Structures are given as C-alpha cells and as structure tokens.
Amino acid sequence: MSHDIWDVLGIEPTRDRDTIRRAYARKLRVTNPEDDAEGFMRLREAHDEAVARIDWDWMWEEDEEGEDADGGQAGDPHAASPTLAPVALATMERALPASPAPPTPEAEELQARIERLELLLRGYEIAPAAELEAAFHAVLNAEALEQIAVADEVEARLSHLLLETAPRSDALLAPAVDAFRWRRDDLHFEPSAAAEAIIQRRDFVERRDRLLRNDDQASAVVAVLQGPPTAKVPLWRRLNPRFEIVMKTLLERLGAGDGVLMAGFDAETVALWRRRYERPRLSSGMIWFTLGAPLLAPLIAAVNNLSPPTLLAVYLATAGVILAGQLFYLHGYLRLKTAWEIHRSWRAGALERIGWAPLSLVLLPVSALLPDTLWSPLAVTGLGALLLAWTYITTDEASGLALPLHQRLLGQVVPFAWALSLPLFDVDVITPSMILALGVAAAVDFRGGTQVIQAWHLEMAKPLRLLGALAFLAAVIVAGLAAWRMTGETLPAWAPLCVAVVLALAIGHRLPTAVLGEQLAQVRYYGMFVLFWLSRGLDVIVGSWLVISTLWMLIGMAVGVILSLTIEARDRTSAR
Amino acid sequence: MIIGIDLGTTNSAVGVWRDGKVELVPNSLGAVLTPSAVGLDNDGALLVGLAARERRSTHPHLTATTFKRYMGTTRATRLGDKSYSPEELSALVLARLKADAEAYLGEPVREAVITVPAYFNDKQRKATRRAGELAGLKVERLLNEPTAAALAYGIHELADETRFLVFDLGGGTFDVSVLEIFEGVIEVRSSTGDNRLGGEDFNKVLVDRMRAAHREAFAADLLGEALTTRLDAAAEKARRALTTADRAEMAVTWKDQAYTLEVTAEDFEAAAAPLLAKLKEPVTRALRDGGLRPDDLKEIILVGGATRMPVVRRAVTRMFGRFPSTAVHPDEAVVIGAAIQAGLKSRDVALKDVVMTDVCPYSLGVDVAEQGPGGALRTGIFSPVIERNTVVPASRSKIFSTMQNGQRKVLFGIYQGEARMVSENVRLGEVEIPVPPAKAGEISLECRFSYDVNGLIEIDVLVPQTNERRQLVIVDEDDRNAPDLETRRAALAALKVNPRDTDANRAAMARAQRCYEMFLGDVREHVGMLLSQFEGVLDGQDPRQIDAARQQLLAALDELEGESFL
Incomplete structure (x- = not known):
C-alpha cells in the first residue's frame, strides 16, 4: 500500500502539501464520494497518508543530512530548529503587545488583569490563596475573553504561567482545570502539553493534600x-x-x-x-517487633502458666527467628512487602485500618452496671446503634468531622486489648449485656476495618499467598481455642476438624464474598463476631460456635456462588 | 426531478435545481416556509402547515409541533383518537411539501434530498429516511444542514481558496461546521453541535419569566399543556419582536384574563446568558478539530432562524471579534443547499465540477473491558473505531481479542459519542458472534465500521480463525416488530388531509379564532364579527369573493395584532 499511494493520487512522491491537495481535488472529480464510494475511500486514504508523510519524510531527511546541513543553516534560526521555531515564535508573540492595531479597552483591561495575576504569582510577597483565586477569576471573567482567539491565547498563556510559578500557583490548578474544561473523560479533549502537565500536577496536589489532612x-x-x-x-x-x-x-x-x-x-x-x-536496611517494623516482644511475656505467662526460664527461652527463640528473618531481608531473600504495598489499603497502619471508636468504651462500664434483666440487652443495643451512627460520621474523612488520628488510635487499642484479655477472666463475671456491649464495640471498631477484608480478597488471588493467609488464620483460631482451654473447659476432640472445615469454607467463599461486595462481607464478619461472643456468654460449647459460623458461611456461599456465576456469564460475553 | 427539502423543527421548505439555479417552491399560501406543524381540524381532517400552527394556541391537544426533536424515538403524539409517531408527523409535512413541489413543477416528484442536523444520530437519520419513504419519496440523500448551508454559500466562492465556518442555530438544534474550499472542492473539515439547543430554548427563557411574573395566576396550571403552548406562542412572538425593537410586550390570554409582561432586550440577554454561553464550546471544538484558528476563517455564515436574534449575533460577533456574514438568507440557506445537492445528485451539467465531501460528526465504536492493575475487570469502556470528523464515506476496522479462557461468544455493543465510558454515549445496537473456545486473548476479532454519505452505519465482525462473520445494519429495536413500510404508507395515505387549495382559508380562520381568544372586550367582539362575516362568505363558495374576503380579514387582523409571525 505504501508505495502506490502516489499512483492513486497520480503524482510523483512529494512533500508539498499543495501539490497533494491539488492532485486529490483533481482525482475527486472522477472518483467522487457519491458515485464511487470504494474508489473515494482509497483516494482519501492515499491523501491522508501522503499528508501524514509530509512530516515523517522530513524527519528522515533531517537524520541523514544532519551534519552537512549544519553549517548552511546556522545563520537561520528558523531552519536550524524547525520544531522549536513555532513555539518560540508563539512565546515571543505572547511577550509582545498582542497586535499592531490599537488595542481595544477590553483588551487593555484583560492585559491589566493578567499582569496583576502575574505580579501576585511572581512577586516577592506570597499572596494568600483567596487573593490569587480572585485575580485568576478576574482574568477569566474579562470581557475580551469572549472572543475565541483571545480565549485560546489566554488559555495557553495562563497554563504556562501556572506551570512556571508552581508551587505558588497550586491553589489555581483546580479552578483552571474547571474553567478551561479540561476533562479527561471526554474524547473531544486533546490536551496540550501544558494542560496535561497542569492536570497531573492538580492530581498530585489533591493527593498530597488528602494525605496531609x-x-x-x-x-x-x-x-x-x-x-x-x-x-x-x-x-x-x-x-x-x-x-x-x-x-x-x-x-x-x-x-x-x-x-x-x-x-x-x-x-x-x-x-x-x-x-x-x-540500600538494604533494617525495617523499622521489624525493630519494633523485636523490641516489643518482651512486653508480651507477662501475658504469655498468665495464659500458659510458664516458668520464667521457659519464658526466657521462648523470647530468645522468637528473637532469634526475627533476627534471622531480618538477615534474610537484608540480603534480599525475603521480599514480602513489595507485593503488599501495591494496594494503598495495606500501606495504612494496621491500627488505622481497624477504625475509630473511643466512645465504645463507655458501653463497657454501662453494661457492667446495668442489672442483668431482660431489658438491659435492649438498652445496650439502643446505645450501640447510636454509637454506630456517631462512628460512621466521625470516621468518614470526607465529612470533615473525623477526629485526629492519635485520638482514634487510642480509642481503638483499649477495647481490643480488653476484648482479647476477656477469656482470661472467670466466665461468671461476664453478663450477657456486657457481651452484647462488647459485640457492638467490636462492630464499631470493625466499621473502619472494611479495607482489611477488601485487601484480603485482593491479596489472596495467588495460591501461595492464599496458603500463607490460611496458615495464619488457622494459627489464630487454634491459639484462640488454646486460650479457651485455660478457662477450664476442655476442647472437644473434633475441634481441629471443625477448624479444617471452617478454613475450607473460607477458601471457598473468597470469590463469592468479593462478588457480594465489601459491605455484605463486613456485615457477615460482624455477625460471626457477635455470634461467637453470644454463644460464649450463653455458655454454649465451642463446637456450637463453629457449627453456627459454618452454617453462616454456607448460606453466604450459596448466595455468592449463584451471583458470581451470573456475573461471570455476563463478563464472559464482553470483549476485551 | 429530485427536490431538496429542508425539514426543520419549526419551519420546512422545498426547492429545486432548475436551469442552472435554485428555485424555491412556494406553498399554497405563496410562502416559501411551511410551518412544521400538524393539527386535527374540527371536521376530523388533518391540517398541515400554517393552519395547524395557528391553531396551536387555541387547540393545543389537537396540534403537534416541534416533533423533529423526538425523531428516532417512539414518543407518540395523540391527535383526536389516533396517535402519531414523530416520523409519521414528519411524513405528513413532507407529503405536503411534495404536493407543493408537484403543483409548482407540474410533474410528479418521487425523489428527494432531505436535510438533517449534522448531529443527528443513526436512529434519527433512519427515522428521517423512513418519514420520506412514508411520504412517497425515495430519499436519495440525507444531507447535513450546515453542509447544505455551506453549499449555498460555497457555490459562489468556488473559484477562491477559502475557509469558513457555518453557525447553524435552528429551532431545536445547533450545528457548527468548519469548511474549506480548494480547487472547486468543498470540504467539511469538522462538524460538531448540540442537538438539544435551539430557538425553542430561548422561548423557554421568556416563558419562565412570564410564569415567574404571574406565579399565582398560573400556579394551578403549572404543567398544563394548553397554557404551555399558549405561553410558547407568546414568547416566540415577543422574541421575534425583540429582533427589531428594544422592548416587547408578551401577552397571554388565559381563562379570559389578559396577562402581560414587558421584556427589554437587556433583560432578555441577561436571562439567555446561560444559553449563549453554551454556544461557545461547539464553536471552539469545531475550530480545534478542523485545525484552524479564528483568524483563518474568511467568513462566519449564520444559518437558521434563531440566528436572527440580535443577542445571538452579538454573541457570535464577540466570539470572533468581527461581524458575521449576511451573505446567505438564514431561513433559506439550508433549502437552497438541499436543492443544489439535488442538482448534484441528478448530475446537472452546471454542477459537474463541484465536489463536496462531508465528515462524520461523532465517534463510533464498541464497548470493551479492560484488566485493571489489581486484576479487576473494568467494563463499559468506549473504544472508538471511526473517529469523529473522519471524511465520509469511511470504513475502518479495529482488532479486538477475547477476555476469558474458554470464552464462547463475544458481544459487541455499538455506541456513538465522545465520552470514555459507554454509559454516557448513545447506544445504537449490538452484534453477537460465537468464537471457538481457547485461552484468553488467543482469538482475535476484526470489527469493521462503514459509514456512508448519508450517515448510515454498517458493522461487520469477522473471526479470522473460523471465518465466522456477522453483519449489523443498525436497526432500531423498537422498529423490529412494527408493521412494514408499505402498510404504514397505505395507512398514512388513507388519512383525510385537508386539501391544499383550502389551506389559506383554514389558516386565516385559525388565526382569527386565535385572535378571538387572545383579545378581550370590544376587540374580541370585533374579531367575532369579522369571523362570522368571513364564514358567511365561505358558505357562498365563490372563489373570487372568498379570496377578497380573506385578504380583508388578514389585513384587519394585521392591524389588530401587528404582523403575523407565522
């Protein structure tokens, strides 16, 4: 095709646009779009191709003749850098007064407003954002801007000004993107380099501001x-x-x-x-873990009733493992974190992910003080509902009511520590309403924890990681059961089997849960959590909890599988 | 003989290319413009044109106007006990125009070039073509309105090498085209528009002001159609008055009460500012797509009745920093262009060296899915196959591949528009094609789009591995079960339409009736008297007397309400 476009046009190969256009026009009389659609399409393609080649052919030649042409062209800046010349010219034109014709009052007004904005952006004094925005809008509202030619020129000039004066112009980026209707989701929008740069910077500034808040x-x-x-x-x-x-x-x-x-x-x-x-280095997380491990010792001692020498041995062994891990990490054998950092949700601190609920603490003393009648669980439920609403508002960062991070963290740690140490106490001191209160508190805490579940599903896509996650889950459950044993109950012989079943179901329900959406998944986890503590409080044996949660998962799985099958069937028919 | 028809939102017209020039065909009332209105008379006959338009405010439930805005939809308009689709109503207008042309030419007419807004989509174009066929016309060509106007202008500029912009603001649509003439070729370089912006929207501005001024009085009938049409008519009249005067009185008679509102030109300009602001974007876009700067343009051609408004003219002048051209008649340019195209189509000797190329004003493509960075599937992304402003006829293809292992079929949704997500574009149809099971990405599909000079689309999907092929000529889903064209044409032909030669009388009567309802007190009695006098003459059935009486009646009405505004 490439060689015969000139035959179609009936001319010798050329880079002269006019010749191509004339030849095209001549041929059009014979092959016009009305009578010979096929012929016309061939002709038009040949024309488009020939016009497109004007540019590349020229670049080819530039490469070949580069050296010997150098001397001859040096005197003429236009020929020396033809690609830069139009830009340079345009810049010069912008710097000069717009046109030799006497400027109209509107044009003068516009010029004055642009100069004022420029002064604010480039001057020694750093102007407040509001003043900058006012000056910017004054330019945009200038009457002369109604003229398209002027508007285009001002758009180009302002975008360069904004770029040159960054970061002082940061406050104006979003207004500029709005005002010039630079919309990426519209195919009509073909951004200039400056516009592209401004949009990128706007995105960055927005992200940074979100981060800093x-x-x-x-x-x-x-x-x-x-x-x-x-x-x-x-x-x-x-x-x-x-x-x-x-x-x-x-x-x-x-x-x-x-x-x-x-x-x-x-x-x-x-x-x-x-x-x-x-450089390879010690991860700060690892350092903290090493330092913090001894603090766990009293807890471990209380739970397992271990003697101090054994405790020391356990600690030393743990520290040894951790140090070995760090060595591996330093030498590049251990590369776990890079994969996790793909998702921002993983990058957030673990405590932050769990959410905020300092007020949930109030529930605990309240429920402990309440007489253990039929009404107290209801009262706690009502309080809990209020609390959930309050938490929803205060953890939603977009609402502007979110509390500072450290306060949130403090609130989260206490109920959790309390919850984790509950099994250590005698079962009799726990009233049903207290358990309900704890369930609600936990639900409130999990309110911010949605992302954990979401990230879980995203990360478990690979079989190896799935296995790792399952092993972790199994460890948690077995540890929980072991803690249980300390309170006097004996673990049923079939408990490990139940753990295995639950884990198998956890594998199975991964996809369905993703399909159901994080909201539903979250609700289900709440439900499981509350059920666990309810059954505990009602003196039901551990096995029943496993049965209940298994049933729960089975229902979710059935719904999820049906949904995912329908969605997959729909996706399969869509093209890439 | 091929005729050229401008089928407008508010007015329509017909012209022919004869003896090397355009002749505009007058209707039975002697006017070039025929209102695009269809009404039902009290005796059950259909009225088309001015008579129907005059009855709009007195019989809103029996009159259909601005149906072009609903072209390509199934929205039914009820007139009496029958309901009509927009294309049937258009067909009635077309049939009337055809009859006018036949009376003027003295020979039967079977073929026509019909103009459509450039921004009409495939559905709307098909509906227009069907309307032509229902009216017994073979539609030789659907011509874009700004292109038609450009032809009307460009035909005199062929010797020059020139670039110009056509700014076409009609009753219901807004189109902008940038054109270039070189070596006798008229080339549309780009075309954009807004198919929901027109003179009628400017009427709405005045209607809203009127409603606001008499809120209590109109509160009970806020959404009543009768009141709305009456307000519309009053707004239209006021808007036209503002073309020449600084202030105008908007007057409505409702439930035997007169309500007025004085509107000044400044008020109107301020209230219409949001609409005027909407004019700028398509112009900028057309210039950018055409690769031109405002200074490169030799002329700015204003077309469409709404560009008569001084506010619009001022807006255009401000946009370009100079005055637009008045070289073509804003109402007639499109019909003149249609007639020239008809001449081109019939290979008239005088036009043998003129070639015109047009573009497809919007992008056409399919919906695709993409694998996001986290492995998530993003669906509903628009992948254009024919980019906007491609010279037509055009045929382009793009290769797609399967997305899933063992995928058995691929479903292509066909869309038109410029948004990145298909949900914001216009859905035109879909093609489904089976593919052999294989790994994801191993099966490729070639999707070819063809767009012809009339703006009609054909899609051809091919699986090279199996040579399986599917074709889709876009068919409106709603039309699949509709009765075939022949039956519908017969049904339409069987309708009782008021004969052409009594049109003038019907229109005069309708106008008198409207005036009767509009005025109060003495004037009303006077109009009533005029009306009964005229009815008396009509009963006499003497054509000469009737003509004289009609002239007399119209003169009297002119005196009462100012000039007729159609």
Whole structure:
C-alpha cells in the first residue's frame, strides 16, 4: 500500500502539501464520494497518508543530512530548529503587545488583569490563596475573553504561567482545570502539553493534600523532603513504620519521571532519600517487633502458666527467628512487602485500618452496671446503634468531622486489648449485656476495618499467598481455642476438624464474598463476631460456635456462588 | 426531478435545481416556509402547515409541533383518537411539501434530498429516511444542514481558496461546521453541535419569566399543556419582536384574563446568558478539530432562524471579534443547499465540477473491558473505531481479542459519542458472534465500521480463525416488530388531509379564532364579527369573493395584532 499511494493520487512522491491537495481535488472529480464510494475511500486514504508523510519524510531527511546541513543553516534560526521555531515564535508573540492595531479597552483591561495575576504569582510577597483565586477569576471573567482567539491565547498563556510559578500557583490548578474544561473523560479533549502537565500536577496536589489532612506522618515526610538535605530527622519519627511507608510511596511517585511533581521538592533531598531507601536496611517494623516482644511475656505467662526460664527461652527463640528473618531481608531473600504495598489499603497502619471508636468504651462500664434483666440487652443495643451512627460520621474523612488520628488510635487499642484479655477472666463475671456491649464495640471498631477484608480478597488471588493467609488464620483460631482451654473447659476432640472445615469454607467463599461486595462481607464478619461472643456468654460449647459460623458461611456461599456465576456469564460475553 | 427539502423543527421548505439555479417552491399560501406543524381540524381532517400552527394556541391537544426533536424515538403524539409517531408527523409535512413541489413543477416528484442536523444520530437519520419513504419519496440523500448551508454559500466562492465556518442555530438544534474550499472542492473539515439547543430554548427563557411574573395566576396550571403552548406562542412572538425593537410586550390570554409582561432586550440577554454561553464550546471544538484558528476563517455564515436574534449575533460577533456574514438568507440557506445537492445528485451539467465531501460528526465504536492493575475487570469502556470528523464515506476496522479462557461468544455493543465510558454515549445496537473456545486473548476479532454519505452505519465482525462473520445494519429495536413500510404508507395515505387549495382559508380562520381568544372586550367582539362575516362568505363558495374576503380579514387582523409571525 505504501508505495502506490502516489499512483492513486497520480503524482510523483512529494512533500508539498499543495501539490497533494491539488492532485486529490483533481482525482475527486472522477472518483467522487457519491458515485464511487470504494474508489473515494482509497483516494482519501492515499491523501491522508501522503499528508501524514509530509512530516515523517522530513524527519528522515533531517537524520541523514544532519551534519552537512549544519553549517548552511546556522545563520537561520528558523531552519536550524524547525520544531522549536513555532513555539518560540508563539512565546515571543505572547511577550509582545498582542497586535499592531490599537488595542481595544477590553483588551487593555484583560492585559491589566493578567499582569496583576502575574505580579501576585511572581512577586516577592506570597499572596494568600483567596487573593490569587480572585485575580485568576478576574482574568477569566474579562470581557475580551469572549472572543475565541483571545480565549485560546489566554488559555495557553495562563497554563504556562501556572506551570512556571508552581508551587505558588497550586491553589489555581483546580479552578483552571474547571474553567478551561479540561476533562479527561471526554474524547473531544486533546490536551496540550501544558494542560496535561497542569492536570497531573492538580492530581498530585489533591493527593498530597488528602494525605496531609489528618496525617502527621505524611506531613512529616513532606516536610523532610521539602527541607534541606542536611536537616536531621528525629529517630523516633523515622522509627514509626508509617513514616517509611509514606516516604517510599512518595519517592516512587516522584521517581515516575514526572518533572511537574518534582517542582514542589528539592531534587537533591529527594535523591538523597531515594539512595537511602535503595540500600538494604533494617525495617523499622521489624525493630519494633523485636523490641516489643518482651512486653508480651507477662501475658504469655498468665495464659500458659510458664516458668520464667521457659519464658526466657521462648523470647530468645522468637528473637532469634526475627533476627534471622531480618538477615534474610537484608540480603534480599525475603521480599514480602513489595507485593503488599501495591494496594494503598495495606500501606495504612494496621491500627488505622481497624477504625475509630473511643466512645465504645463507655458501653463497657454501662453494661457492667446495668442489672442483668431482660431489658438491659435492649438498652445496650439502643446505645450501640447510636454509637454506630456517631462512628460512621466521625470516621468518614470526607465529612470533615473525623477526629485526629492519635485520638482514634487510642480509642481503638483499649477495647481490643480488653476484648482479647476477656477469656482470661472467670466466665461468671461476664453478663450477657456486657457481651452484647462488647459485640457492638467490636462492630464499631470493625466499621473502619472494611479495607482489611477488601485487601484480603485482593491479596489472596495467588495460591501461595492464599496458603500463607490460611496458615495464619488457622494459627489464630487454634491459639484462640488454646486460650479457651485455660478457662477450664476442655476442647472437644473434633475441634481441629471443625477448624479444617471452617478454613475450607473460607477458601471457598473468597470469590463469592468479593462478588457480594465489601459491605455484605463486613456485615457477615460482624455477625460471626457477635455470634461467637453470644454463644460464649450463653455458655454454649465451642463446637456450637463453629457449627453456627459454618452454617453462616454456607448460606453466604450459596448466595455468592449463584451471583458470581451470573456475573461471570455476563463478563464472559464482553470483549476485551 | 429530485427536490431538496429542508425539514426543520419549526419551519420546512422545498426547492429545486432548475436551469442552472435554485428555485424555491412556494406553498399554497405563496410562502416559501411551511410551518412544521400538524393539527386535527374540527371536521376530523388533518391540517398541515400554517393552519395547524395557528391553531396551536387555541387547540393545543389537537396540534403537534416541534416533533423533529423526538425523531428516532417512539414518543407518540395523540391527535383526536389516533396517535402519531414523530416520523409519521414528519411524513405528513413532507407529503405536503411534495404536493407543493408537484403543483409548482407540474410533474410528479418521487425523489428527494432531505436535510438533517449534522448531529443527528443513526436512529434519527433512519427515522428521517423512513418519514420520506412514508411520504412517497425515495430519499436519495440525507444531507447535513450546515453542509447544505455551506453549499449555498460555497457555490459562489468556488473559484477562491477559502475557509469558513457555518453557525447553524435552528429551532431545536445547533450545528457548527468548519469548511474549506480548494480547487472547486468543498470540504467539511469538522462538524460538531448540540442537538438539544435551539430557538425553542430561548422561548423557554421568556416563558419562565412570564410564569415567574404571574406565579399565582398560573400556579394551578403549572404543567398544563394548553397554557404551555399558549405561553410558547407568546414568547416566540415577543422574541421575534425583540429582533427589531428594544422592548416587547408578551401577552397571554388565559381563562379570559389578559396577562402581560414587558421584556427589554437587556433583560432578555441577561436571562439567555446561560444559553449563549453554551454556544461557545461547539464553536471552539469545531475550530480545534478542523485545525484552524479564528483568524483563518474568511467568513462566519449564520444559518437558521434563531440566528436572527440580535443577542445571538452579538454573541457570535464577540466570539470572533468581527461581524458575521449576511451573505446567505438564514431561513433559506439550508433549502437552497438541499436543492443544489439535488442538482448534484441528478448530475446537472452546471454542477459537474463541484465536489463536496462531508465528515462524520461523532465517534463510533464498541464497548470493551479492560484488566485493571489489581486484576479487576473494568467494563463499559468506549473504544472508538471511526473517529469523529473522519471524511465520509469511511470504513475502518479495529482488532479486538477475547477476555476469558474458554470464552464462547463475544458481544459487541455499538455506541456513538465522545465520552470514555459507554454509559454516557448513545447506544445504537449490538452484534453477537460465537468464537471457538481457547485461552484468553488467543482469538482475535476484526470489527469493521462503514459509514456512508448519508450517515448510515454498517458493522461487520469477522473471526479470522473460523471465518465466522456477522453483519449489523443498525436497526432500531423498537422498529423490529412494527408493521412494514408499505402498510404504514397505505395507512398514512388513507388519512383525510385537508386539501391544499383550502389551506389559506383554514389558516386565516385559525388565526382569527386565535385572535378571538387572545383579545378581550370590544376587540374580541370585533374579531367575532369579522369571523362570522368571513364564514358567511365561505358558505357562498365563490372563489373570487372568498379570496377578497380573506385578504380583508388578514389585513384587519394585521392591524389588530401587528404582523403575523407565522
């Protein structure tokens, strides 16, 4: 096809647009679209191809003749860099007064407003965002902008101005994207390089602002990256697991080859931190774990009734395993975290993922004080419902009512610690309403925990990871049963079988749960949790809990399988 | 003889190419423009044209107007005990235009070129073509309205090398086209528009003001159709008055009460500002798609009745920083272009060197699914096969592949539009094709879209591995079970339509009746008297006397309410 387009057009190969157009016009009289659609389509394709080639042929030639043409063209800046010339010219035109014709009052007004905006953006004083926005809108509302030619010119000029003055112009990015209707979801929109850069920067600024709101670690990271490279970062800051994670994420984004994002940061500092993170190093999470392990000792002692020498041995063994793990990690044999960090939900701290519920604490003393009558569970339920609503509002960051992170964390830790230590006490001190209260408190805590379940499903796609996750689950359940035994009950002989069945069902229901959606999955987990504690409080044996949760899962699975089959059948018919 | 028809939202017209020039065909009332209105008379006959339009405010339930806006939908309009689809109503108007042309030419007419807004989609175009066929016309060509207007302008500029923009704001649609003429070829470079913006929307602005001014009085009939049509008519009249005057009085008679509202040009401009702002985007888009800057344009051609409005003209002047051209008649440009196209189609000698190429104003494509980074399936993404502003006729293909292991069939949803998600685009139909089971991605499918000069689409899907092939000529799902064209044509032909030669009398009567309802007190009595006088003359059945009496009646009405506004 490539060689005969010139035959179709009936001319010698050429790069002259006019010749091509004339030949096309001549041929059109014979093969016009009305009478000879096929012939016309061939002709039009040949024409389009020939016009498209004007550019590439020219580039080819540039390569070949590059050297010898150099001397001759040096005197003429236009010929020397033809690709740059139009841009340079356009820039020059922008710098000069618009046209030799006497400017109209509207044009003068517009010019004045643009100059004012420019002064605000480039001046020594840093103008407040509101003032910048007012100046920006003053430009956009200028009467002269109704003229399309002027509007186009101003659009180009403003986008360059905004880019050049970043990060001071950050407050204007979103208004600019709105005002110029730069919409990525519209195929009509073909962004210029500047527009593309502004949209990217707007996205970055939005993401950064979201990150900084309610997040001390993220602000610390940004402060570090924006500060001078020599500034010391306090150790306690760097030892926070989230500091490292946020830093890595940000470095990754900055390293994605995006010059615009880099505008807000000092290149040297960023490079320094990147080098630091490229070196193998001790993970702060691991350090914390090693340091924190001894604190678990009293708990383990209370549960297992172990002698101090045994405890010491257990601790040393654990520490040895952890240190060995770190060695593997340092030498690059252990690469678990990279896969987890794909999803942002995993990057969030574990406690943060669980959600917020300081007020759920109130339920515990209230339920303990209530006389154990038929009405007390109802009262607790009512309180719990109110609490759930309150939690919903305060954990929703978009609502603006979300409490600061550290307060949330404090609230989360206490009920959980309490809940985990419950089996240690005598069963008789636990009233049914207290158990109900705990169930609600746990549900409230899980309110923010949706992401755990979601991430769980996403991560379990690979068989190996699935096995790892299942092993973890089994360990948790067996540990729970072991703790149970300490309270006096004996574990039924078939309990391990039940654990196996539950695990098998957990594998089976993974897909259906994903299909059902996180909301439903969440509700189910609440249900299982509450049922567990209810059955515990009502002195039902452990086996019944397993039966109940198995039934629960079976129902969910049946619904899920039917749903997923229908959805899969629908997906299968859609094309890629 | 092929005729050229401009089938408009508000008015329609017909023209022919004869002896090397365009001749516009007058209707039975001697006017070029025939209102696109169909009504049912009290005696059960259908009225088409001015008579129906005049009865709109007095008999809103028996009159259908602006049905072009619903072309391609199944929305039924009830007139008396029968309901009509938009294409049947259009067919009635077309049949009347055909009869006018036959009377003018003195020979039967069977073929026509009909204009459609450039932004009409496949469904709307098919409906227009069916309307033509229902009216007994073979539709030789569906021509885009701005292209037609460009032809009317360009035919005199063929010697030049020039670029211009056609700004076509009609009663219900807005189209913008950027054209280039070189070496006698008229080439549409880009075409965009908004098929939900037109003069009628400007009427709404005035209607809303009127409603707001007399909120209590109209509160009980807020959604009543009778009141709405009456307000519409008053708004239209006021809007037309504002074309020449600084202020106009909007007057409505409702339940024997007169309500008025004085509107000044500034008020109107302020209230219409949101609509005027909507005009700019399609223009910018057309220029960008055409690769031109406003300075490259030699002229800006205004077409469509709504561009008569000074507010619109001012908006255009501000947009380009110069005055638009008045080289073509805004109401007649489209019909002139249609007539030229008819001449081109019949290979008239005078037009043998003129070639015109048009573009497809919107992108056409299929819905696809994509695998996201987390392995999640994202469905409903639009993948264009023919990009907008491709020169037509065009045929393009794209290769797709299967998504799942063991996939047995592929379903292509066909869409038109510019949004990235198909849910925001217009769905045209679907093609299903079986594929042999294989691993995901191993089976490829070639999907070919063909778009012809009339703007009609054909889709051809091929599985190279099995040579399985499916074709789809887009068919409206709603039409599959409809009775065939022949039966419908017969049914339409059997309808009792008011004869052409009494149209003028019916229109005059209808107007007098409207005036009777509009005025109060003495004036009403006076109109009543005029009306009964005219009825008396009509009973006499003497054509000459009737003609004279009609002229007299119209003159008297003109004096009472100002010039007729159609």
